[in-house]
Amino acid sequence: EPEVTQTPSHQVTQMGQEVILRCVPISNHLYFYWYRQILGQKVEFLVSFYNNEISEKSEIFDDQFSVERPDGSNFTLKIRSTKLEDSAMYFCASSDGQGARGEQFFGPGTRLTVL
Amino acid sequence: AQTVTQSQPEMSVQEAETVTLSCTYDTSESDYYLFWYKQPPSRQMILVIRQEAYKQQNATENRFSVNFQKAAKSFSLKISDSQLGDAAMYFCALYSGNTPLVFGKGTRLSVIA
Numbered sequence: 001e002p003e004v005t006q007t008p009s010h011q012v013t014q015m016g017q018e019v020i021l022r023c024v025p026i027s028n029h030l031y032f033y034w035y036r037q038i039l040g041q042k043v044e045f046l047v048s049f050y051n052n053e054i055s056e057k058s059e060i061f062d063d064q065f066s067v068e069r070p071d072g073s074n075f076t077l078k079i080r081s082t083k084l085e086d087s088a089m090y091f092c093a094s095s096d097g098q099g100a101r102g103e104q105f106f107g108p109g110t111r112l113t114v115l
Numbered sequence: 116a117q118t119v120t121q122s123q124p125e126m127s128v129q130e131a132e133t134v135t136l137s138c139t140y141d142t143s144e145s146d147y148y149l150f151w152y153k154q155p156p157s158r159q160m161i162l163v164i165r166q167e168a169y170k171q172q173n174a175t176e177n178r179f180s181v182n183f184q185k186a187a188k189s190f191s192l193k194i195s196d197s198q199l200g201d202a203a204m205y206f207c208a209l210y211s212g213n214t215p216l217v218f219g220k221g222t223r224l225s226v227i228a
Binding site: 033035037041042043044045048056058089091093103104105106107108109111 | 152157158159160161162165206208210214215216217218219220221
């Protein structure tokens with residue numbers, strides 16, 4: 001069964017460093033998402049991506065964040081200068097359609113720890 | 116704005132018994148979907164069940180079923196014959212219009228052997 005994969009599973013970085021979180025969505029999916037979950041809190045939407053551009057972003061997704069689909073398979077989230085409060089679980093998701101009919105499949109997440 | 120409220124931070128159930136997790140939501144959209152996601156200790160998000168708002172029939176998936184009360188904007192999850200592997204965080208989520216998924220704060224379910 002196809003699945004969304006994410007690497008690394010755990011990333012530890014120093015404050016101020018850049019990190020890139022990688023996701024490989026399901027191959028025939030067209031819509032891609034990043035979500036964040038700070039420990040003990042709910043999952044929060046960061047950004048959605050379609051047709052090689054951001055379709056929507058939340059207020060969390062400030063200038064420190066960027067997303068890219070560098071090739072036909074990867075979808076990346078870059079944090080330019082990490083802060084302590086960026087420590088969280090980051091989930092990538094993909095779907096084959098927009099709207100409620102496009103069920104979002106989640107990856108296993110990347111745990112980001114900023115020291 | 117869409118909101119999802121889960122009023123039970125924690126619940127527990129005896130193995131083989133039935134438990135119901137509550138969720139209420141708010142949206143001005145007429146076309147929307149509701150979901151329950153399970154997050155085990157591995158923290159992966161696993162879709163448990165989904166409900167289309169236009170369908171009156173409650174969704175069921177094996178031991179999991181929902182009680183969807185559209186007028187009351189309520190969407191509870193019932194787990195029958197609870198198993199130890201059901202222990203996890205459960206998140207209720209709403210998708211309406213073209214907005215991204217909105218999640219509740221979650222309910223931590225413990226299953227007692």
